[in-house]
Amino acid sequence: MSIQCEIENKIVLVTGANRGIGAAIVDAFVANDAAKVYAAVRRVDSVAPLREKHGETVVPVHMDLTDPASITIAAAAANDVEIVVNNAGVLRTASPLSDDAIDALTFEFSVNVFGLLHMARVFAPVLRENGGGAFVQLNSVVSMKCFPQIATYSASKAAAYSLTQALREELADQGTLVVSVHPGPIATDMSTAAGVAEGAEPPAVVAAALVAALVAALRAGEFHVFPDAMANRLGKAYRYFSQTVIEADVTEDAG
Numbered sequence: 001m002s003i004q005c006e007i008e009n010k011i012v013l014v015t016g017a018n019r020g021i022g023a024a025i026v027d028a029f030v031a032n033d034a035a036k037v038y039a040a041v042r043r044v045d046s047v048a049p050l051r052e053k054h055g056e057t058v059v060p061v062h063m064d065l066t067d068p069a070s071i072t073i074a075a076a077a078a079n080d081v082e083i084v085v086n087n088a089g090v091l092r093t094a095s096p097l098s099d100d101a102i103d104a105l106t107f108e109f110s111v112n113v114f115g116l117l118h119m120a121r122v123f124a125p126v127l128r129e130n131g132g133g134a135f136v137q138l139n140s141v142v143s144m145k146c147f148p149q150i151a152t153y154s155a156s157k158a159a160a161y162s163l164t165q166a167l168r169e170e171l172a173d174q175g176t177l178v179v180s181v182h183p184g185p186i187a188t189d190m191s192t193a194a195g196v197a198e199g200a201e202p203p204a205v206v207a208a209a210l211v212a213a214l215v216a217a218l219r220a221g222e223f224h225v226f227p228d229a230m231a232n233r234l235g236k237a238y239r240y241f242s243q244t245v246i247e248a249d250v251t252e253d254a255g
């Protein structure tokens with residue numbers, strides 16, 4: 001299966017576009033000559049800095065991943081989209097035994113897992129109508145390895161990665177490339193809140209590496225992107241397992 005997706009002149013939608021990795025992805029799509037980038041956000045006024053920088057190429061759209069109706073309304077407004085990047089995500093620091101573990105897991109699943117599911121279900125038909133395109137999901141290195149202090153977040157990102165694998169196979173039938181992005185610690189509000197910002201790569205460097213890898217993956221039709229140094233180390237170790245299990249038909253030799 002080989003699905004190609006160029007970026008130039010494409011129409012893109014990025015969730016959580018107003019800050020952190022999402023804003024960097026918007027910058028990169030504009031720099032790579034995307035025709036239009038819908039910035040899907042909870043507060044449309046938070047897109048003002050991106051509008052100042054990029055002008056009318058960036059189009060604000062209201063969307064809250066915990067509100068499925070807002071996703072449906074946004075998809076109707078952005079019905080010409082060809083590349084969807086589901087970047088919005090949330091994190092709480094909770095280990096399995098901490099007092100707030102259940103609340104944290106529920107909250108993180110509501111955005112990181114159910115949000116992804118709503119996004120895929122609403123945008124799959126739109127992408128199909130527009131020729132296939134790509135659906136990009138921001139997962140994490142913690143999708144593969146649980147970090148105990150952020151165990152509930154890790155579990156949500158593992159669940160999101162699991163769904164992303166299914167989407168890769170299911171959306172291939174309609175010619176949609178699915179890409180799973182797995183950053184390590186990146187210096188944003190999220191990593192600061194998680195207490196893992198120390199040692200995180202500088203945001204500009206990491207954002208550029210992430211976007212370059214993302215562009216390369218879209219062009220080459222690859223499934224995983226491991227953008228920063230830590231992620232890259234994990235990605236190298238993971239490659240064989242991915243080729244022989246995740247991206248392979250393991251039912252071939254069954255029986």
Ligand SMILES: NC(=O)c1ccc[n+]([C@@H]2O[C@H](COP(=O)([O-])OP(=O)(O)OC[C@H]3O[C@@H](n4cnc5c(N)ncnc54)[C@H](OP(=O)(O)O)[C@@H]3O)[C@@H](O)[C@H]2O)c1
Nearest residue numbers: 016020021042064065087088089140183185186188189190
């Ligand atoms: N930073 C890291 O170290 C790291 C590493 C691996 C993966 N990731 C993943 O990369 C993605 C971006 O992370 P980040 O570090 O840029 O996070 P961030 O700085 O905390 O930004 C999170 C973004 O998600 C949006 N968001 C949160 N809840 C939402 C909801 N219910 N509906 C719509 N948007 C919502 C936020 O919007 P508001 O401004 O309205 O809150 C914000 O734009 C996430 O999926 C994260 O899990 C991050």
